Amino acid sequence: MPIVNVMERFVEQKMDEILPTVKCCTCEKCLDDIRAMALNKLPPKYVSTDKGKLFSKLNSLKEKQNGVDIHIAVLSAIEFVAANPRHDHSQQGDEKKSED
Ligand SMILES: [Zn+2]
Numbered sequence: 414m415p416i417v418n419v420m421e422r423f424v425e426q427k428m429d430e431i432l433p434t435v436k437c438c439t440c441e442k443c444l445d446d447i448r449a450m451a452l453n454k455l456p457p458k459y460v461s462t463d464k465g466k467l468f469s470k471l472n473s474l475k476e477k478q479n480g481v482d483i484h485i486a487v488l489s490a491i492e493f494v495a496a497n498p499r500h501d502h503s504q505q506g507d508e509k510k511s512e513d
Contacts, residue, residue, distance in 0.1 A: 414461040419471055420483075423458075424451045427487040437495035446499055450490035455483060 428447060432439055437447075462470050 414463065416459050416461050417467060418457045418459050419467075420452060420455050420458045421448075422471055423483050424448055424455070424487055427451075427483050428491070431484075431487055431491060435491055435495065437491050438498050438500065440500050442500040443494050443498055446494045447487070447490045450493060451483075451486045454486040454490070 425448070428444070428451075437443065460467075460470055
């Protein structure tokens with residue numbers, strides 16, 4: 414049974430929701446920083462489930478969570494990265510994808 418940190422999914426969903434509404438660089442490095450920073454503020458939530466059941470599990474967990482803490486964590490991470498981007502401007506958007 415695979416173990417999944419569903420918090421990662423919540424953070425990604427929330428980033429998709431918030432990023433179009435704010436001014437923030439969305440290069441890979443900044444997105445990674447936002448994701449990492451938000452996840453560091455949030456407790457991991459591991460579930461063991463097969464992929465077919467993950468979606469319904471996500472939805473039921475989401476209802477309990479109400480999305481509020483996640484929203485705050487992601488929003489503050491975006492604000493921080495927007496103000497302190499770590500990307501190299503000369504290489505922006507031109508990063509090699511060496512990871513899977
Ligand atoms: Zn960037």
